[in-house]
Amino acid sequence: MLAAAGQVAAAAETPHRYGLVGEDGRPEGAPVLDLAGVKIVFYGVPGAVSSAQALEEISKDAAAAAALFTRGFLLTGAANAGAAAQWNGGSRYEYAVLYSTADWPELAGAAAPQFLFYAGGAQVCAVQGRGGASVAQEFRACMGMAGLGTAAARLESAALVTALGGAAESDGEENKTTAAAEGAALLAAGVFMPETLAGYDAGTLKNAYKLAANINFYTPYAEMLAAQAAILAALEQRGLANENKVRDLHERLLDSKKFAEAEALRAHYPAYALQKVPPLTAGPAAGPGEAAVYYTRDGETGLALENVVKVGTRIIVAASPGCHFAENALDEIEKDAELSAVFGRHALLLTSKVDFGALGQWNQAHKMQYRVASDNRDWPGVDFSFSPGFYFLKDGKIVHTVGGWAREGFLEDISAGARLLFPDLKLSRVAPEKAEPKTEAAAPAARRRTARLKLGDLLKGLNDAQLYRFCASLRFSGGVYAGADLDEVREIFGESRVEKLNNYFTGGAPVKPGLAPGPTLGELWKDLDAGQLNQTCRTISFYKGSFGGLNFGEIEDVYGAKGADEAFAYFMPAEKDGQEDKK
Secondary structure, three states, X not given: OEEEEOOEOOOOOOOOEEEEEOOOOOEEOOOEOOOOOEEEEEEOOOOOHHHHHHHHHHHOOHHHHHHHHHHEEEEEOHHHHHHHHHHHOOOOOOEEEEOOHHHOHHHOOOOOXXXXXXXXXXXXXXXXXXXXXXXXXXXXXXXXXXOOOOHHHHHXXXXXXXXXXXXXXXXXXXXXXXXXHHHHHHHHOOOOOHHHHOOOOHHHHHHHHHHHHHHHHHOOOHHHHHHHXXXXXXXXXXXXXXXXXXXXXXXXXXXXXXXXXXXXHHHHOHHHOOOOOOOEEEOOOOOOOEEEEEEOOOOOOOEEEEEXXXXXXXXXXXXXXXXXXXXXXXXXXXXXXXXXXXXXXXXXXXXXXOOHHHHHHHHHHOOOOEEEEOOXXXXXXXXXXXXXXXXXXXXXXXXXXXXXXXXXXXXXXXXXXXXXHOOOOOOOOOOOOOOOOEOXXXXXXXXXXXXXXXXXXXXXXXOHHHHHHHHHHXXXXXXXXXXXXXXXXXHHHOHHHHHHHHHHHHOOOOOOOOOOOOOEHHHHOOOOOHHHHHHHHHOOEEEOOEEEEOXXXXXXXXXXXXXXXXXXXXXXXXXXXXXXXXO
């Protein structure tokens, strides 16, 4: 059942406090939910069938799922704190608990589950969550009442989905699925048509570009590539097309093997010195049991489209030239007399990403030569999104895989796969217990690492203004944490949260006193607006006191490639002679 403004109680002048739920099921802090913008509060019972079904129905609608993920806030009664802790450990949506019933008069006597929509501090709509498939329809109606149904609002929500994520890998995959589905729906609705783009403000155009670029990075297709090109043209007309955006589209065109379009873009932006496509020669069409691949010896003088055999006994290596872990793995194999002979006869080194410089550099220096898959669908079961991956095929079927590279046990695991293909092969290595492999996501910057715990996870409960004040005050000196303004964190959560934050940056060591004053994060990134700074700050990752990366999207968009270099220099101490490379 849907209730509009006038039928539901408006948000009273109450603090709307809540408690975060720790892993032990105990409420923490007394933050206040900021209802100044648009917020969707879901009041439910963690694990209850009706509440889970309501969330599941929303997840089936991409626009609704994007709105809930980026503007949603899950709330339950304090008695359900234990159930909330259990739920939060396995869901992209996390429950908080009511601080007191007096803080939430609109929930007095309310039956769970239900969605409450707030805009400008007032409740404008509510949806009872027991309506089955109709829940999504009513949710969409409330989105309209709250101002979330416009193309601009949907683009903003979808673009935010691409930037946000939890600590689990499954969160990222779910976010990609949601963004891709919403992007396809907006594409079908004509949102990316040139005449429609002309009516958007600058912020909406930038959100549209972020969404299209993200989709084309993971799952490019012709219509979305055309949309990204149209958005770039609209940005150029406003003077908003910078080198980072141009390079992104150029890389997506190369990766999609749209070489003519890539060359046209390069000619249009000569100042950016984009990669040049070598002269292309094409052989005969691929026959049965074959697949077309691209090959370049030096990345400059020629690019050949040739055919390779897919069937039979093969070792497919999916990797990316320039990937540190792939280079380690391939170097070990090349140095091993037994395995190098096997790989020399039976391995095919494949990548789906096109970087002519890196391809040429590798191919000129190594016996194993990279080829570029012309179509990933030619290689079912092979995952090109991580590097490296080793797939052992017998009679066209994958019988063994090795994902990533590990310092110990890697060659033994590779040998185990080789024995499955060639039982009579005499190999000296025996597979031990597997060590944790290391892979590198096929990301724009090879040095970005998967975050275990993001800074944003420790800053939940701060509103946007409080988050900005903390992030802008964060200070490092020579790559060493030198402190931050923690007064509001201390006031809301107490000394334990302050200690957690300090330990996050130091690895448990005391904050070093007497450090030479370095710039604050707000000073380093002074050209970012508050939203960009907050969004980037949430993604900062440290592990045992060492910098683990961040989402560089906003940084590179504003500062270019040098922005990423400056960020690494800011968060990481200068390396000493003999020190292992931490990147």
